[in-house]
């Protein structure tokens with residue numbers, strides 16, 4: 001049992017000025033009207049080529065991102081490492097479609113693997129399949145459409161070659177790599193790709209990790225199948241477990257197009273399956289590796305309980321806790337302080353390109369999301385504690 005509200009540990013990486021600044025930022029992004037306005041405002045400003053990079057860089061970007069390049073992130077990597085928290089460099093550029101741009105993204109991800117191989121503080125790499133493939137083709141593949149024209153076949157072959165190059169680089173460097181989970185209209189194809197990569201590169205140990213979104217009602221069945229398949233094909237699957245980030249979009253599309261929603265009926269059902277999957281993975285740790293990507297305190301606590309119950313050492317490399325930079329430091333810092341493996345996604349990329357990521361984080365932290373209250377109240381608690389201690 002560990003406590004997450006030890007704010008002294010949670011904010012040990014922030015001096016008074018940083019804390020005051022974070023307080024202001026969370027107060028601002030707590031206002032839904034302001035976040036909505038910022039979305040429209042920044043899009044317009046970029047179109048009009050107004051010089052807004054500076055202000056974004058000093059505010060929301062500074063909080064949620066490591067920098068514009070891998071080199072830029074080195075300070076953040078060191079800051080986290082000082083508290084035994086690893087970094088997962090996440091090149092957060094989205095929406096590219098030309099072969100040249102997709103190749104550049106592949107090269108950037110391979111560069112993040114090289115950076116990890118040369119550091120003790122970067123335990124994983126990560127990529128999104130939609131970041132290195134043409135999404136219309138991925139959707140066709142998802143829907144089982146095999147009737148592709150010559151150009152499409154070539155593009156698909158190039159996408160598969162990019163994915164293989166990344167996984168091979170991870171294998172050669174001995175750095176495990178996460179394949180993020182995405183919208184359900186791509187995910188069947190992504191699952192097949194992840195399974196093929198795991199079968200190829202996870203023969204000795206988990207190197208390629210697939211991601212399971214437990215807000216989907218079919219994932220427990222999928223996990224059982226994955227165990228059987230991996231035994232039959234003789235490989236060790238890595239699983240990053242998340243609840244899932246695209247719920248509203250999923251429900252809207254299902255309703256609009258008249259197919260049954262892939263999403264669980266309630267939050268309780270999602271939470272139930274998340275914890276059930278965690279139990280399954282811990283009980284099958286001889287075969288699987290798990291990374292719990294969550295900001296949920298109960299799930300984090302439950303994973304600690306499961307590890308104790310199953311006699312798994314705190315620093316067993318097959319079990320990791322992970323959060324996003326700028327969110328839920330009270331979990332990351334307290335869990336790392338207690339001796340468990342913890343890492344944070346540190347997104348990076350050119351400011352304009354990471355705007356969609358930043359706006360998603362801002363939206364997630366508006367007052368309606370609930371999490372916001374928690375972040376702010378912990379900062380308030382720590383500011384009071386520091387005042388009293390002086």
Ligand SMILES: Cc1cc2nc3c(=O)[nH]c(=O)nc-3n(C[C@H](O)[C@H](O)[C@H](O)COP(=O)(O)OP(=O)(O)OC[C@H]3O[C@@H](n4cnc5c(N)ncnc54)[C@H](O)[C@@H]3O)c2cc1C
Pocket residue numbers: 179180181182211213215242243244245246247263264265266267268270292293294295296322323324345371
């Ligand atoms: C390290 C890391 C990696 C990540 N990688 C991915 C990824 O690859 N793909 C991806 O999709 N997301 C990813 N995420 C985002 C993740 O899905 C969200 O952070 C997560 O959904 C927030 O949930 P939580 O576990 O923190 O807990 P909570 O805040 O307790 O749960 C919120 C989540 O519960 C679910 N939920 C809420 N209401 C309902 C409802 N009414 N019915 C059903 N379900 C509901 C939704 O998934 C919602 O996001 C990642 C997060 C982290 C920290």
